[in-house]
Amino acid sequence: MTTADSNRRELAGFLRSRRERITPEEVGLPAGPRRRITGLRREEVAVLAGLSPTWYTYLEQGRDIHPSPEVLDSLARVLDLSEDERRYMHRLAHGRDTPPEPLKGELSAEELVKRLVKSSDDTPFPVYGANLYCDVIAWNRAAAEWYTDFSVLPVHERNMMRWMFSAEGKKRIDDWDDDAADIVARWRSMIAPWGGDNRLRQLVDDLKHDADFHRLWEGHDVRELRSRVRRFRHPRLGIQPVRLIVVQAAEFAPCLVAFHVPAQPGDDPTLGDLAAGHPVGDGFR
Structure with missing residues (x-):
């Protein structure tokens, strides 16, 4: 498994876990007497974030799609992410800067x-x-x-x-x-x-x-x-x-x-x- 594959899988699991902790009432939606799932539905998150339900489903499935920073921030708002969680989500989606290589002769x-x-x-x-x-x-x-x-x-x-x-x-x-x-x-x-x-x-x-x-x-x-x-x-x-x-x-x-x-x-x-x-x-x- 490549790092990109691992990050997509981790991002998918992270989004699911954050979605499941948000209640419909917290985002102004009716809970309904027959609601059986924990947290929000995928399509509810997608609509609140201004996304296609199919596209968001692909994101939660760990497919090879590339959300923009603006899309991630919209999801962070809907899912009520902390600043640490928001930064973590961006890191998973967009990778990291390569650490500087030590100069020749420097200590490890x-x-x-x-x-x-x-x-x-x-x-x-x-x-x-x-x-x-x-x-x-x-x-x-x-x-x-x-x-x-x-x-x-x-x-x-x-x-x-x-x-x-x-x-x-x-x-x-x-x-x-x-x-x-x-x-x-x-x-x-x-x-x-x-x-x-x-x-x-x-x-x-x-x-x-x-x-x-x-x-x-x-x-x-x-x-x-x-x-x-x-x-x-x-x-x-x-x-x-x-x-x-x-x-x-x-x-x-x-x-x-x-x-x-x-x-x-x-x-x-x-x-x-x-x-x-x-x-x-x-x-x-």
Whole structure:
């Protein structure tokens, strides 16, 4: 399956999921006593968006048609998409800009990320780097304490998405349900341009063996990489809220670096305790 084929299929599923969550009353249509379907009908979406019902049906079937940006924005209005969802829909329909090629002699994306993370090893808050597949490729000492000591895991198990849906992840993250929904929605948005990647598809299929991941993935929710508060159950300090800031620069795309800082300015009364308790796991071997 090509990336274009995968994107068309994903766009079709995304449109269906958004259509099914809109009630007729929300768009000024009568529900009717005999209505049996969930959400809007395809022809109702088409009429509200000013489209041919047949053409819109083809779009939801994943056929090789090419909606204009104006058509997509019309659908976004009818389906009441968030800005993140609207951008995601455009990305699926029109692809992405090709990431810049590194100049000759420059570091690879992963090496650049590893150097950036290594420079943060003295901070008491977690910093880690991950690739497109959520493989954790670098982490500082604090990440080994707040998340898990990745150095003792086999390389193929050093994966943030797998960890999030593991028994340890579900125990370590407070408000896990909300956090898991957020990370799946972020990842779905991030990997959209690489829909034809066989390894990604296999990873998603493997993760779907977890009922929670399967439910969230089938929800088709998407979100951009914005900062958010994550609440940890710290092994020594109890519940600790921190702000998670994910950075993804063109120089090391599609890798990313996740920084954690105090949730609020001045909200680090346990800083000394944190600094005193680093484990010795090495994230740079």
